[in-house]
Amino acid sequence: MKIAPFAPLEPAFYREVVRRALAEDLGWGDVTTEGTVSSDLRGRGRLLAREPCVVAGLDVAAEAFRQLDPNAKSTWYVSEGASVGAGALLGDVIGRAGALLTAERTALNFLQRLCGIATLTRCYVEAAGGRTIVLDTRKTAPTLRALDKYAVRAGGGVNHRLALDDGILIKDNHIAVAGGVRNAVKRMKDAGQDMPIEVEVKTLDELEAALDAGADRILADNMDIDTLREVVRRARGRARVEISGGVTLGRVPELASLGAEFISVGAITHSAHAIDLSFTIEPSED
DSSP: OOOOOOOOOOGGGTHHHHHHHHHHHHTTOOHHHHHHSOTTOEEEEEEEESSOEEOOOHHHHHHHHHHHOTTOEEEESSOTTOEEOTTOEEEEEEEEHHHHHHHHHHHHHHHHHHHHHHHHHHHHHHHHTTSSEEEOOSOOOTTOHHHHHHHHHHTTOBOOOSSGGGOEEEOHHHHHHHTSHHHHHHHHHHHTOOSOEEEEESSHHHHHHHHHHTOSEEEEESOOHHHHHHHHHHHTTTOEEEEESSOOGGGHHHHHTTOOSEEEOSHHHHSOOOOOEEEEEEEOOO
16 A cells, blocks of 8 residues: 555546547547538537546546547546536537547546545545545446545545555455464565565454464455454554545444544445536537
């Protein structure tokens, strides 16, 4: 886990996935647009939010239009991470009308998903009230992890592991195969990886084993509130605590009051609803 200032996503992280998404949608060609719209007609598209949301993914949407029309120009009136209301004008895109029509669905698919993740993340962050850090998980859409985790950052959350090489997390199956918590932690220490060791625990006995073995961080999984309170008490000064499992939005204020450093939420990436956006296109002289 790396806490870094929110910054724009490098195009290298999304250029290829946008290309593949366009190819998937385009097939052998957009027969409707090619049959109804002159190839030299220019158009202006207006992107609006139909419901309140946190904005994320404008540059990804712009990339979709630009790949079909390198001269397409996107002008955004809001910033990434901004909260906007229903009816807000997010931006204009000017270019070949045919390219705008063909890329529209792909651009919106990315933008609706990323805005949805950012919006739900912001809800969890606000519910936590600054008392704990809201983390994401690896429960992201295949091939879209960089985008999904970017949207989490836009919403004010913090990324956990970007990939399996990005941090140590000894989970229940590792423990079962390694022969117990102590054996798993010992083997991890012997491996010599220069990273904090996090261990998933489901009981207080596993907690004690992890702490005695020298775990740097505890992932308290699917525990009731009283057990979580005890985990935080016992780990204080020995290891940092991450609460995970069954973390609904309604539970966040109570969980955040326990004193754990982190709460991790899979739902912010795997269950965020797509934000309702509209993209209307009309002929343009520009």
